Amino acid sequence: MLKRLFVFIGLIVTVVLLFKFCEFKKADDATTIDGAGLIQQQIVNVGKLVVTEGHYSEVITYKNQEKYLMGMFSFDKKALIVVNADVTVAYDLHKMKYDIDEKNKTISIVYIPKEEIKISPDIKFYDVEQSKLNPFTGDDYNKINKSVKANLAKKMETSTLKSNAQNRLISELSKILITTSNLGWTLKYEGKVIESDKDLSQQIKL
Numbered sequence: 001m002l003k004r005l006f007v008f009i010g011l012i013v014t015v016v017l018l019f020k021f022c023e024f025k026k027a028d029d030a031t032t033i034d035g036a037g038l039i040q041q042q043i044v045n046v047g048k049l050v051v052t053e054g055h056y057s058e059v060i061t062y063k064n065q066e067k068y069l070m071g072m073f074s075f076d077k078k079a080l081i082v083v084n085a086d087v088t089v090a091y092d093l094h095k096m097k098y099d100i101d102e103k104n105k106t107i108s109i110v111y112i113p114k115e116e117i118k119i120s121p122d123i124k125f126y127d128v129e130q131s132k133l134n135p136f137t138g139d140d141y142n143k144i145n146k147s148v149k150a151n152l153a154k155k156m157e158t159s160t161l162k163s164n165a166q167n168r169l170i171s172e173l174s175k176i177l178i179t180t181s182n183l184g185w186t187l188k189y190e191g192k193v194i195e196s197d198k199d200l201s202q203q204i205k206l
Helices: 002-046 138-157 161-182 196-204
Strands: 049-068 075-091 097-101 108-111 114-129 188-189 193-196
Touching: 002 097, 002 161, 049 138, 049 161, 075 138, 075 161, 108 161, 114 138, 138 161, 161 188, 161 196, 193 196
Parallel strands: 108 188
Antiparallel strands: 049 075, 075 114, 097 108, 188 193
């Protein structure tokens, strides 16, 4: 009788231990799934258009001269041009590509889109002087617009606008780094482990 009681108690203990083990496994699996899900959600949150805006102003004097009869006669046209331009540098992180390795708890960023630069100048003409033989035409306006955009693009390269845009990009990507670190995952870019914002700045060269 006592032997049967011990056997019965042993069976109960075994069943309880098996039940607890199954619960532990389920909890562990759930944690893994939640970790991957949280990281994907963070990537979705980061996946947006990151825009940095700048404003430029300049004043240009435009001159043009048409000569006739071997330079004996000339007809001039000129204008004072005031340019106010809005410039944006944007990163469309909807286009970012990544791989998730749940087994090794690693997320690898495989593609970050290049910046998209948009220059929108507002050009106004003042003190316009022209003649009937040398009037302002559509070609003049096209040349001026093209010249203004080229000049603004050069100015932007030497300004802080692009670096500010890259800093904003790093700031957004660091949110993924924080999430992966908190969950015990590893973040990689181009096969290299990213452990800090400094790593992001050094390894993400756009």
